[in-house]
Amino acid sequence: MQEQRKRILQLVENGTLTADEAIVLLEKLSAKNESTPQTVQPVTPLTEKEDEPFKAEPFEEAKKEESKKTGFEDIFGKSFNDKEFNQKVEDFMGDIKKDLSQFSTRMTGIVGAALSKLKDLDIETPFGEKVDFAKTYAYPATEVRSIELDIANGKIDVIKATDELVTVQVNGKTQLKGTEEETIAQITEELVTKNEDKIHLKSENKFAQIKVQIAIPEKHYDVFIARLLTGAISIENLDAKLIKARTYNGTIRLEQSTFDHAELQTSNGAVEARKIKGDDLEIETANGRIYVDGELKEVDAESMNGTVAITTTSTEAHKLKARALAGSVEIYVPKTVALEGQIYSNFGKADVGLSDAKLYEEEEQFLLKSVRFTKELEGAKLLKVTGESRTGTVLVRYTLQ
Secondary structure (H helix, E strand, O other): OOOHHHHHHHHHHOOOOOHHHHHHHHHHHHHHHHHOOOOOOOOOOOOOOOOOOOOHHHHHHHHHHOOOOOHHHHHHHHHOOOOOHHHHHHHHHHHHHHHHHHHHHHHHHHHHHHHHHHHHHOOOHOOEEEEEEEEEEEEHHHHHOOEEEEEEEEEEEEEOOOOEEEEEEEEEEEOOOHHHHHHHHHHOOOEEEEOOOEEEEEEOOOOEEEEEHHHHHEEEEEEEEEEEEEEEEEOOEEEEEEHHHHOOOOOEEOOEEEEEEOOOOOOOOEEEEEEEEEEEEEEOOOOOOOEEEEEEEEEEEEEEOEEEEEEEEOOOOOOOEEEEOOOOOEEEEEOOOOOEEEEEEEEEEEEEEEOOOOOEEEEEEOOOOEEEEEEEEOOOEEEEEEEOOOOOOOOEEEOOO
């Protein structure tokens, strides 16, 4: 019996048995010894065969396997199979997603409300009487290569001219200083200037509200720039190497235009670019929807709070990147290009609906869903696609043929 005890202890030291298993065997050995008369057994040396690991009874083997489970399984194993627990987790994650979206909406709403109040501020109340003014400027299109508009408050509209003149129509109101004639002369005297082949409209009066409508004949221009502190920008039928439009509070719309490079940026407002053609387009808004549809080679669009939808029909497209913090992302590409891309979302879905694309590295983690995909097409241009959203769904589809 003593030799058997040593044998059991040796197996514990070797790690073959656990302490709990050794106790059970020792108890059985003691009980057997008490019920059976002791006989003298010859002492035999241990052979190599006896050095083989001790085989426990099936019950002990099962117990041994159970004792080797990780702490994670011990704590969470039953919970993962509990429908009530799983439902609580889903509800909890849904609440987090809702809270993040509401927080983003509230913050951007506060900023938007503040900027809207500034936009709608009646300047005559704190500064006395106002005066309305109107002025028209006209220049031959053959003498104009660049246009720059820079005003604080108002609106900018770019339309197609019906003649061969670049016509700038200005309507506004401002604080009355002196007589009405003196006030109008002072604000309009240097409001619009032309230096060589560049038209420059600039108002440093932060309290004047100026609405500009500029009619541009159809031709290829070098640069068009429009900047506003608060107000909307609308551009139609413009052909330029560089188009820049920026407002801190207002929408931006670009339609039926052609460019080499374009930048559209607003802090509070939607951005739309329809029926356009260009090499490189960059769009950014803190609060608002982004919609792009055209023949584009490269697009980079980002919205903090709003849906981002990008469509390109160009067979020469090589890069599309769309990001949204609180909102969904939709990317539409032509079927005639080769593809290499990745989309991911923290709380939404990652959905690649391309029938002939190969999906790989699909991940469905706790706070991350991602999909990598590729498509080979001989002789076709490679288009790299990236889509990202924190709280919404990200999807990739083909354009309608």
